[in-house]
């Protein structure tokens with residue numbers, strides 16, 4: 001069984017170019033990319049690069065994409081696991097999966113580990129909610145001890161994502177663990193425009209399409225929802241027997257995507 005989803009070097013490589021907007025996050029992560037590319041540059045001067053990065057933001061805002069892009073920029077392997085996978089595992093299984101993943105990662109150093117939904121395992125211990133199961137605590141303890149156990153020669157960046165930083169166990173956030181935090185918010189209208197441009201790159205648009213208008217109208221939409229919007233618009237164009245996407249397709253798609261999104265959560269801006 002494979003310990004984690006794994007993406008090979010080079011194949012389907014995602015880079016910062018695929019991540020629209022998020023300039024601050026990319027700037028902050030550049031140092032990690034540099035470190036992955038040339039760790040000696042840092043160790044020579046005795047600098048310790050933070051190994052753990054916590055990406056904080058609502059669902060669908062591109063946290064996973066950003067983590068993949070860090071690996072892609074440095075052209076190193078990417079190992080991913082989700083905190084929610086550990087729910088309902090037998091005691092000890094989660095911890096051993098974490099151990100396996102870190103072991104494999106160290107063998108492939110330099111590389112990136114990504115733990116999505118870390119709050120599913122990383123909730124405050126003994127806090128009552130989540131049941132405070134032994135399994136979850138063991139998994140969390142294993143993550144903590146792995147974070148402390150890197151050798152200076154092991155160049156592994158561990159990125160984790162959450163939309164609930166408030167529930168995380170303080171031990172996860174201590175220096176040397178996830179001590180660098182990057183906020184990934186829903187995009188502004190300009191960010192939305194950039195995301196729309198990325199996701200219409202390979203779609204023929206009619207000259208009448210006004211992406212700026214689409215971006216301004218899509219208040220509150222995440223990157224994932226905007227990607228979905230572009231795809232829905234393209235599907236509507238095909239259904240209408242056209243080979244170019246028109247403004248009307250975006251307008252209709254917007255209604256559908258909005259309805260879908262509303263069912264999940266109310267907009268807050």
Ligand code: ATP
Nearest residue numbers: 018019020059060061062063064065195223224227
């Ligand atoms: P979750 O917390 O639900 O896992 P996430 O924040 O990790 O969400 P992703 O899975 O990275 O979000 O985003 C889903 C998809 O939305 C991405 O694969 C990408 O196609 C698109 N997307 C999100 N944000 C951006 C962005 N800034 N630029 C381009 N595409 C984006």
